[in-house]
Amino acid sequence: MKMISLSRLADLRPTFIDEVVKRVEACEDEVVKLCSRLVQFPTFNPPGITTDCVKFIEEYFERWGIRSKIYQNKEGKLNICGEVPGEKPGKILYLMHLDVVPEGDRRLWTYDPYGGVIADGKVYGRGACDMKGSCAAAMVAAKILSQLDPEKHCSAEFWFTCDEEVGSDEHGAGWLARTGRFKADVCLEGDCFMFPGRPAIDIGMKGGMGTVRKTFGKAAHGSQPHMGDNAIDKLIRVLAYAKRLEEYPLEIVDEMKPVYEACIKYYDEQETLTEEQKAGFKRIWRHPTVSLNLIKGGVKTNVVPDSAEAYLDIRICPGSNLQPIKEQLLKLIAESQVKDVEVKISGPTGGYYEPPNSKPVKQLIKTVELATGITPTLKVETGGNDAIYIKKYGLNIPCLGFGAGDEGLLHLTNEYVSIENLVICAKVYTVFPLVYAK
Numbered sequence: 001m002k003m004i005s006l007s008r009l010a011d012l013r014p015t016f017i018d019e020v021v022k023r024v025e026a027c028e029d030e031v032v033k034l035c036s037r038l039v040q041f042p043t044f045n046p047p048g049i050t051t052d053c054v055k056f057i058e059e060y061f062e063r064w065g066i067r068s069k070i071y072q073n074k075e076g077k078l079n080i081c082g083e084v085p086g087e088k089p090g091k092i093l094y095l096m097h098l099d100v101v102p103e104g105d106r107r108l109w110t111y112d113p114y115g116g117v118i119a120d121g122k123v124y125g126r127g128a129c130d131m132k133g134s135c136a137a138a139m140v141a142a143k144i145l146s147q148l149d150p151e152k153h154c155s156a157e158f159w160f161t162c163d164e165e166v167g168s169d170e171h172g173a174g175w176l177a178r179t180g181r182f183k184a185d186v187c188l189e190g191d192c193f194m195f196p197g198r199p200a201i202d203i204g205m206k207g208g209m210g211t212v213r214k215t216f217g218k219a220a221h222g223s224q225p226h227m228g229d230n231a232i233d234k235l236i237r238v239l240a241y242a243k244r245l246e247e248y249p250l251e252i253v254d255e256m257k258p259v260y261e262a263c264i265k266y267y268d269e270q271e272t273l274t275e276e277q278k279a280g281f282k283r284i285w286r287h288p289t290v291s292l293n294l295i296k297g298g299v300k301t302n303v304v305p306d307s308a309e310a311y312l313d314i315r316i317c318p319g320s321n322l323q324p325i326k327e328q329l330l331k332l333i334a335e336s337q338v339k340d341v342e343v344k345i346s347g348p349t350g351g352y353y354e355p356p357n358s359k360p361v362k363q364l365i366k367t368v369e370l371a372t373g374i375t376p377t378l379k380v381e382t383g384g385n386d387a388i389y390i391k392k393y394g395l396n397i398p399c400l401g402f403g404a405g406d407e408g409l410l411h412l413t414n415e416y417v418s419i420e421n422l423v424i425c426a427k428v429y430t431v432f433p434l435v436y437a438k
Helices: 006-012 015-026 028-039 051-063 128-146 173-178 231-247 254-268 275-283 322-335 359-372 387-392 419-435
Strands: 067-074 077-084 088-097 122-124 154-161 186-189 200-205 207-216 289-297 307-316 341-349 377-381 399-401 416-418
Touching: 015 128, 015 359, 015 419, 028 051, 028 122, 028 128, 028 419, 051 067, 051 077, 051 128, 051 154, 077 128, 088 128, 088 419, 122 128, 122 419, 128 154, 128 416, 128 419, 154 173, 154 419, 173 387, 186 387, 200 254, 200 359, 207 231, 207 322, 231 289, 231 307, 231 322, 254 275, 254 377, 307 322, 322 341, 359 399, 359 419, 387 399, 416 419
Parallel strands: 088 154, 088 186, 186 399, 200 377
Antiparallel strands: 067 077, 077 154, 122 416, 200 399, 207 307, 207 341, 289 307
16 A cells, blocks of 8 residues: 655645545544435345435435436336536546345344444444445535535536346436436446555456356156266266366456556455455456356255256456357366256456546546545456446446445445545545546
């Protein structure tokens, strides 16, 4: 982590931005309480009802004189946009989502998953990390920006959407992108995660392909397995060969190689990770990941299964050549020599990335440095987020990620967001329109 000295920061940071940063710091209690309140809306998906949460945001914007509009394609599936006009050229689109994954077994939670408990410098609850912390930071940023001289900043739209966790093409960001609601010069996506006090910018998102494998056999009585053809045994063999795809080296474009090396260093320096986890992070930037996420087969304990099915989640770094990876996968399956195998590949998609030396990336780096005094790490989001729809529908908007979420905590039991990260995120969200220039 590269810190900027206080004397150099004082030279770099204009007085006006310094005053804005101090205003954000004075709002620490507000951003914490907003995050806590947002967590208390049980927007778990399914069903992902965002009505009450959106109304709360609408009331907050109204209180501070921020114009907002609700967009809805299905009852209960609400999206809201708050607009802060500026007079500098350009517009930033802040993209947040309000739905969260289900909490799972409540008995495993230390605190009520929808209690929004504030303790030990953290806000606890389902969605605190992914991504109501970023939502709270965006709300405070919108408030402060609306109170500044519009000559000092560009325009900003703060979007809070539904259905990111289940695919938003019908009712959330995907629908909004497809129907032309997103119009901006750069998108700042809040589904980005960092270790406490170690800011990071996502300049892209991994791509991949979903693969369903189905094997067929012959049913028989379990006491006479030799009379049948066990489809589960066949599937296990196929999966063992498919897993070898993780040994295949990715072909990476030159401009992304330094970014992936920075990703390796970023995770390797984190003391909370085990050596095994660090080794995993070293591999995922150089090789595909293959995760067996669903498997089913058999009808009864004493029947040899005549069919079995598995789903593999394969992720690939953006900037990689997808075709040879697909060909290698099919080659490995053929090498298993298992007969009666059906393979269906969904996608594939190459993800996306913004050039590391592009103007929006450089401006966001500068923003983080001015707001925090720390030079951020450039990295790539390993999962998915709603920015992919901006790319899917060809909106020609560069998409970057910066968020409050603590790395490694999304979707976990006892999920939380650190207050330190909340404040850092609010600072960056507020300062970006002051720095950004079209």
